[in-house]
Amino acid sequence: MPRIRAVISREEDWWCAQCLEYDIAVQARNRAELRDALVSVLSAHFTASAELGQPAFAGLPAAPKRFFREYAAQAGSPEKQLVKPIDLQAKLRLTVAAEVLPVVVARTP
Numbered sequence: 305m306p307r308i309r310a311v312i313s314r315e316e317d318w319w320c321a322q323c324l325e326y327d328i329a330v331q332a333r334n335r336a337e338l339r340d341a342l343v344s345v346l347s348a349h350f351t352a353s354a355e356l357g358q359p360a361f362a363g364l365p366a367a368p369k370r371f372f373r374e375y376a377a378q379a380g381s382p383e384k385q386l387v388k389p390i391d392l393q394a395k396l397r398l399t400v401a402a403e404v405l406p407v408v409v410a411r412t413p
Contacts, residue, residue: 311371311375317333322371324367326366
């Protein structure tokens, strides 16, 4: 099944998530809010795409290459293991399984 990966980082008082497969980013004051913000943004993309009759994330480019490098560097580290994926099908109550993309995240220092 396809997936959307995201790099999670902390920048001063903010937690940030940058998706890799699509150039989508969110930020929040804590990790719980960050997860909710990410689900909200992805939900908005699914909804808008459905209303326009387009595939989800049509026309969105991938994130800049530096985020892929950060993800690759962190994903293999035992202390930086991937956290639990977000089940978008359950969160968004989607009925089209082909467009359900679990999000896998890696944290940066």
